[in-house]
Amino acid sequence: AAGPFIKIGTPLVRACIACGTHYCDTTGETPWVARDLLPLHEAAKNNKTFIVNFCGFDSQPADLLVGQAQNILKSPLARAEAFVSMQGTASGGTVQSGLEMAGFPEAADPYCLGGGPTPGSPTEVDAHPVARSETLDCWLAPFTMAFINTRVVRRTASLKGQRFPYGEALCVSDEETAKKHASVPSAKVRQALVEEGKLPRPGQGPDPLSRTRSWFKYVVHAVGESGESLWLQLSGGDPGYDETALMISEAAVALLQGEGVDGHWGVVTPGYAFDAEKMLKRHSRAGLIYKRLPGAPEGGTILSKPAGNEVQGKWRQAVADMSSIVAYLAYNYPTINVTLVGRDKIRLNTLASRHHNANFDVCTIPSLKDETALHGIVARAKVVISAAGPFIKIGTPLVRACIACETHYCDITGETPWVARDLLPLHEYAKKKKTFIVNFCGFDSQPADLLVGLSEKVLKSPLVRAEAFVSMQGAASGGTLQSGIAMEGVAEAADPFCLGGGPTPGSPVEVDEHPVGRSERLGCWVAPFGMSSINTRVVRRTASLKGQRFPYGEALCVSDEKTANKHASVPNAKIRQSLVEKGKLPRPGQGPDPLTRSRSWFKYVVHAVGQSGENLWLQLSGGDPGYDETALMVSEAAVALLQGEGVDGHWGVVTPGPAD
Numbered sequence: 129a130a131g132p133f134i135k136i137g138t139p140l141v142r143a144c145i146a147c148g149t150h151y152c153d154t155t156g157e158t159p160w161v162a163r164d165l166l167p168l169h170e171a172a173k174n175n176k177t178f179i180v181n182f183c184g185f186d187s188q189p190a191d192l193l194v195g196q197a198q199n200i201l202k203s204p205l206a207r208a209e210a211f212v213s214m215q216g217t218a219s220g221g222t223v224q225s226g227l228e229m230a231g232f233p234e235a236a237d238p239y240c241l242g243g244g245p246t247p248g249s250p251t252e253v254d255a256h257p258v259a260r261s262e263t264l265d266c267w268l269a270p271f272t273m274a275f276i277n278t279r280v281v282r283r284t285a286s287l288k289g290q291r292f293p294y295g296e297a298l299c300v301s302d303e304e305t306a307k308k309h310a311s312v313p314s315a316k317v318r319q320a321l322v323e324e325g326k327l328p329r330p331g332q333g334p335d336p337l338s339r340t341r342s343w344f345k346y347v348v349h350a351v352g353e354s355g356e357s358l359w360l361q362l363s364g365g366d367p368g369y370d371e372t373a374l375m376i377s378e379a380a381v382a383l384l385q386g387e388g389v390d391g392h393w394g395v396v397t398p399g400y401a402f403d404a405e406k407m408l409k410r411h412s413r414a415g416l417i418y419k420r421l422p423g424a425p426e427g428g429t430i431l432s433k434p435a436g437n438e439v440q441g442k443w444r445q446a447v448a449d450m451s452s453i454v455a456y457l458a459y460n461y462p463t464i465n466v467t468l469v470g471r472d473k474i475r476l477n478t479l480a481s482r483h484h485n486a487n488f489d490v491c492t493i494p495s496l497k498d499e500t501a502l503h504g505i506v507a508r509a510k511v512v513i514s515a516a517g518p519f520i521k522i523g524t525p526l527v528r529a530c531i532a533c534e535t536h537y538c539d540i541t542g543e544t545p546w547v548a549r550d551l552l553p554l555h556e557y558a559k560k561k562k563t564f565i566v567n568f569c570g571f572d573s574q575p576a577d578l579l580v581g582l583s584e585k586v587l588k589s590p591l592v593r594a595e596a597f598v599s600m601q602g603a604a605s606g607g608t609l610q611s612g613i614a615m616e617g618v619a620e621a622a623d624p625f626c627l628g629g630g631p632t633p634g635s636p637v638e639v640d641e642h643p644v645g646r647s648e649r650l651g652c653w654v655a656p657f658g659m660s661s662i663n664t665r666v667v668r669r670t671a672s673l674k675g676q677r678f679p680y681g682e683a684l685c686v687s688d689e690k691t692a693n694k695h696a697s698v699p700n701a702k703i704r705q706s707l708v709e710k711g712k713l714p715r716p717g718q719g720p721d722p723l724t725r726s727r728s729w730f731k732y733v734v735h736a737v738g739q740s741g742e743n744l745w746l747q748l749s750g751g752d753p754g755y756d757e758t759a760l761m762v763s764e765a766a767v768a769l770l771q772g773e774g775v776d777g778h779w780g781v782v783t784p785g786p787a788d
Contacts, residue, residue, distance in 0.1 A: 129153065129376070131221060132228055134160035141165060141179055145172045150383040154184035154376050156276045157225060159232035162240040165395045173394035180388075180401045183379040184372035186273055187280035188398045188407075189346035189362045194281050194294065195404030197350030197360055200420070205292045207249070208281070208350040211264060212271050213299040213430050216342030219368055220328035223318065226272075230315035241279045242286035249293040254278065256297035258306045264299060265428040269306035271298040284399035287392075299430050333369070340726045340751055342366035343433050347425060359421040362408070363434040365726065371416065378410045434723065451479055452759035453515055458483035461767060467491050469505055470516070496522045502529040511769045513762055514539040517607060518614055520546035527551060527565055531558045536769040540570035540762050542662045543611060545620035548627055551781045559780035566774075569765040569784055570758035572659055573666035575732035575748045577785040580667050580680065583746055589738030591678045593635070594667070597650060597735070598657050599685040602728030605719035605754055609708065612658075616701035627665045627783075628672035635679040638664070642683035644692045650685060655692035657684040670785035673778075719755070728752035 130136065133155045144151040145168060155161065161181050172179045182191070194208050234240040238252050245252065255270035274296040281294045300306050313321070321327040334342070344367040351357040364371040379398060382388065388401050398407065408418040417434065457466055467489045468476045476490040493501050496516060506512060506529045514526055519541040530537040531554060541547065547567050558565045568577070580594050620626040624638050631638065641656040660682035667680045686692050699707070707713040720728070730753040737743040750757040765784060768774065778786040 131155065131157070132160075132225055133157045134164070134228065138164045141168065144179065145175055145177050148175050148177050150178040150180075150388070152178075152180040152183045152376060152379045152383065154186075154372055155181050156184070156186035156222070156273070157229055158240055158276055158279045159229055159234035161395070162234045162237075163232075166241070169395040176393050178383055178388045178393055178401050179395045180379060180383070180398060181395070182276070182280045183376040183398055185344070185367040185375065187277040188375045188379070188411075189344075190277040190296065190348070191280050191284055191397055191399035192402075192404045192407055192411075193346060193348040193360045193362055194350060195284065195399040196408055197348060197358060198352075199405055200358060200360075201350065201352035201354065201356055203352035203354045203356070204290055205285075206351045206353050206355075207246075207293045208348060209294065210271075210277070210296040211261075211268070211299050211347045211349070211430060212273075212296060212344065213266075214342075214344035214367060215433070216344070216366055216368055217334040217338055218328070219333035220322070220330045221333075222368065223322060223327050224330045227315050227319055227322075235275065238278060239282060241283035243282035243291055246291050246293045252278070252293055252295060255310065256295060258303070258310050260303070261299075263424050263426070264430050265426060266299045266301060266431055267303055267306040268297040269300055269309035270312075271296045272309075272312065280397050281399070284397045287396060287400045301428070301431055334366075339366040339369055342368070342370075344371070345430060345434060347421070347430060349424070359424055360418070361421055361425070362411070362416060362418050364416040374414050374416065375411065378407070378414055382407065382410060433727075452755045453513060453763055454479055454483065454488070456759045456763045458486035458488070460763070462486045464767070464770070465489070467505070467509065469493055471495070497525050499525045499529055502526055503533060506530055506535050507533040509535050511536045511538070511766045513766045514541075515762070517541065517543070518611055519543045520550070520614070524550045527554065530565065531561050531563050534561050534563050536564040536566075536774065538564075538566040538569045538762055538765045538769065540572070540758055541567050542570070542572035542608070542659070543615055544626055544662055544665045545615055545618040547781070548620045548623075552627070555781040562779050564769055564774045564779055565781045566765060566769070566784060567781070568662070568666045569762040571730070571753040571761065573663040574761045574765070574784045575730075576663040576682065576734070577666050577670055577783055579732060579734040579746045579748055580736060581670065581785040583734060583736030583744060584738070586744055586746075587736065587738035587740065587742055589740045589742070590676055591671075592737045592739050593679045594734060594736040595680065596657075596663070596682040597647075597654070597685050597733045598659075598682060598730065599652075600728075600730035600753060602730070602752055602754060603720040603724055604714070606708070606714035606716045607719075608754060609704065609713055610716045613701045613705050613708075621661065624664060625668060627669035629668035629677055632677050632679045638679055638681060641696070642681060644689070644696050646689070647683075647685075652685045652687060653689055653692040654683040655686055655695040656698075657682045658695075658698070666783050667785075670783045673782060673786050720752075725752040725755055728754070728756075730757070 134157050141151060190210055198205055229235045254275040256268055259268050261268050277296055278294055285291060298309055322329055343365055345361060345363045347359060347361045349359050382402055389403060392400050412418050465487045468480055469491045470476050473492045480488040480490055491505055502525055512530055512535055520543050527537060576596055584591055615621045642654055644655050647654050663682055664680055671677060684695055708715055729751055731747060731749040733745060733747045735745050775786060
């Protein structure tokens, strides 16, 4: 996967051929393959070695779908064309590779890898003309990867002794966008944009959040010599990094397991080295979605993001609740010894078996209310993460056991009445035991608590006031909804100071529900934020533990008055419970699908004013708040406690602010 291949790739390929070691790569550098590798084809073939180039997004989707079309039609193809829709950002390496290839004559030769013009067919060109497609109900434009993929498909056809016209087009929503794609700047201009920082440099690329929102659809229309035609589609997530990693990894494993087509050795393409149907099945098992369409994707549907489960998640989207935390620890801290505790041994073993690289053990317990059994488990741990709720029903015995065993504890609860009723009375006990009991370590309420605390550090002054403005996209889990329903009838839930603190002298009465209004300063509408009844209490407790008191409130930022009014009129608990029972709201255990989570995000902005009069704005942003980023936050809190990063002396039943 290391380029530029034209500079450093050839010695490795020569070594692989000499040693009879199969090889695959993610190159898109057709001039390199044409100049340096095609002359090695016979040597590789004689040594029964597969040298398989173009095994990433360039060009497996195109090559395999065309090959599969021929398998299904059971006929040589008369013609084929691909229509691509996608969202994503190129890496600096991809940009640089394109710049370097632009100067080679082979890059402009449609047949540099083999094949030739199809008799009786129009001349094949890379740049599809800008045009309106009535069939697909979208606009067509040149696809930048066509100058790679078309050569690969033609080489596959040539290796099979076939020849047919093949082209690709990018599908976009309007004529203006199509024309923009048709007017790509020259290599010289693009290089200048790189140097000016307007295009990414090698080593730079899209951030993780951008990648979670990236996707592609590759649709191939093929017509056989019999006249029969079909439409095939392959879709997935981020093409440049995530799905390229999937594709080349599956190609490598296929070669390792002897799934290369016997006799098809040499410097070859994915469509020639592998059976297209088998490889597409591999990709489907790994998370891509391959399907035969009943016909052309009409009504502009080709432009829509893959829906439902059409984009399978990677570790961040593959699991939920406790599993999200387990996955995060496995991928980021595989050397830490972790014991998974619960009642269902089969589920625990299944969960542990997903992460062979991690040091995971399992331990079953009949009931989380069994304090004797809990003591035996907790005593062996240094830190406990609790993700099992409702906490008000089953959480207290575990906390008691942690304090008794002097084992630090953190959780993802948002149940302020539980902490107020059951845990605050244990504060002095935990403090004497020098034990951290840190609640609210997920999206409720680390962003609020840490940003307010950091404001004070930056300003080097006690705060006069602070307020948070939150924007987000996502869907709540059934567990979160059920917790909110359960808490609504508890008296402490309505008390702004149930965790500590009190009204600030000379300040307005603090309320949970921010009034609907237009913020000219932010250029948006503000409305009540559903989590403020949790986060405000946590911030006030942190202030109280530090001997401070200042007004703090939160508001949700939305685009228009109608949306703001909708957030201000949330149904009561009885109605919400009825909606759950009718299946109109998720039940406990249910939640957003992986695609919804991959599109979810949040921005938390805190404005704080110090006693000196100086003020500042701080922001924390990320992906899916309810699962992915909550898993990140509580896991990092646990690792911080494990590594001794809790603030010395700030033991007890505390919040993330004083503890971390």
